[in-house]
Amino acid sequence: MIVTIDGVAASGKSSVSSGVAQALGVPYVSSGLLYRAVTLLGLNAGAELADASALLPLLPGVRLEPLASGNRVWNADHDLTADLHSTRVDGGVSTVAALPEIREWVDAQLRALPAPLVAEGRDMGTNVFPHAPHKFYLTASPRVRAERRAKERPEDIPAIEAALTERDRQDTTQSAPAPDARVIDTGPLTLQGVIDTILADLR
Ligand SMILES: Nc1ncnc2c1ncn2[C@@H]1O[C@H](COP(=O)(O)OP(=O)(O)O)[C@@H](O)[C@H]1O
Numbered sequence: 506m507i508v509t510i511d512g513v514a515a516s517g518k519s520s521v522s523s524g525v526a527q528a529l530g531v532p533y534v535s536s537g538l539l540y541r542a543v544t545l546l547g548l549n550a551g552a553e554l555a556d557a558s559a560l561l562p563l564l565p566g567v568r569l570e571p572l573a574s575g576n577r578v579w580n581a582d583h584d585l586t587a588d589l590h591s592t593r594v595d596g597g598v599s600t601v602a603a604l605p606e607i608r609e610w611v612d613a614q615l616r617a618l619p620a621p622l623v624a625e626g627r628d629m630g631t632n633v634f635p636h637a638p639h640k641f642y643l644t645a646s647p648r649v650r651a652e653r654r655a656k657e658r659p660e661d662i663p664a665i666e667a668a669l670t671e672r673d674r675q676d677t678t679q680s681a682p683a684p685d686a687r688v689i690d691t692g693p694l695t696l697q698g699v700i701d702t703i704l705a706d707l708r
């Protein structure tokens with residue numbers, strides 16, 4: 506069984522997926538971490554982020570470890586995870602995620618994972634796992650999302666809100682909800698409330 510949880514930036518996808526996966530006793534995978542890892546490696550190498558041919562040679566050692574408690578991304582024996590949620594990576598990741606060759610590489614990593622699992626991102630329900638039997642799409646207003654993310658970033662709420670809104674705009678192409686996804690506005694709910702809503706739907 507595959508459960509897909511897509512949604513806009515900072516809508517709660519990874520926290521909710523982790524909670525749902527732990528309740529089900531299965532792993533979850535955060536596809537955004539792979540796009541973030543490609544971006545980090547590209548930035549560190551001084552590569553042009555819009556040039557897939559400069560990025561692909563950096564990727565053979567990259568591996569996602571889909572732990573239910575929180576995913577980790579490795580480059581050979583180097584754990585990249587702590588560096589993936591920086592403002593620097595936020596600023597470049599949409600450029601990388603727009604490259605068809607990089608999307609194919611990420612999709613192949615995800616499709617190689619064994620079910621059952623919870624998969625979260627933008628296009629899990631539409632493109633990567635279109636036949637998944639259970640699909641969800643998380644939303645919340647830009648202000649609510651910025652207030653949540655402000656607890657994890659050094660910038661103030663208006664700056665975070667502007668950056669989130671710009672990233673949503675750049676990610677529009679791959680971010681449409683699947684027609685058969687249940688859309689959940691997480692704004693009025695607690696994190697546990699969102700997890701419980703999904704678990705109730707699955708039962
Ligand atoms: N009702 C809620 N639903 C989802 N996430 C919430 C909620 N309330 C607070 N959060 C918090 O919002 C933050 C952003 O969530 P995260 O899982 O990182 O989102 P995403 O994976 O979509 O970027 C996390 O700190 C999460 O715990």
Ligand SMILES: Nc1ccn([C@H]2C[C@H](O)[C@@H](COP(=O)(O)OP(=O)(O)O)O2)c(=O)n1
Nearest residue numbers: 514515536537538540598602626627628676
């Ligand atoms: N399946 C996916 C997952 C992420 N992306 C892109 C779009 C996002 O801007 C970045 C980072 O995604 P991630 O889910 O880690 O981050 P946010 O929740 O948006 O803060 O990757 C994508 O294009 N397709």
